Amino acid sequence: MTEATLLDQQLTGRAIGLGDLGFGGVISQAVGQRANFLAEQGWLSGGGSA
Structure with a gap:
């Protein structure tokens, strides 16, 4: 079984809020960017949250 990455957890809404400054801003x-990539690959419906 493969675990979801931190980025994927953020996309699915299963992660805690990280804020918009510092590390949270980078995330x-x-x-x-991850949402855009997944949408381009056809793996994310709705165009992501970018």
């Missing part, structure tokens, strides 16, 4: 940006 928020990475989540947006």
Whole structure:
């Protein structure tokens, strides 16, 4: 069984809020990029949360 990454947990809403500053801001940006990538691959419906 494969565990969801931190980025994937953020996309699915199963992770705690990380804020918008510092590390949380970096994660928020990475989540947006991950959502875009998954949408481009056809693995994420709805276009992501970017």
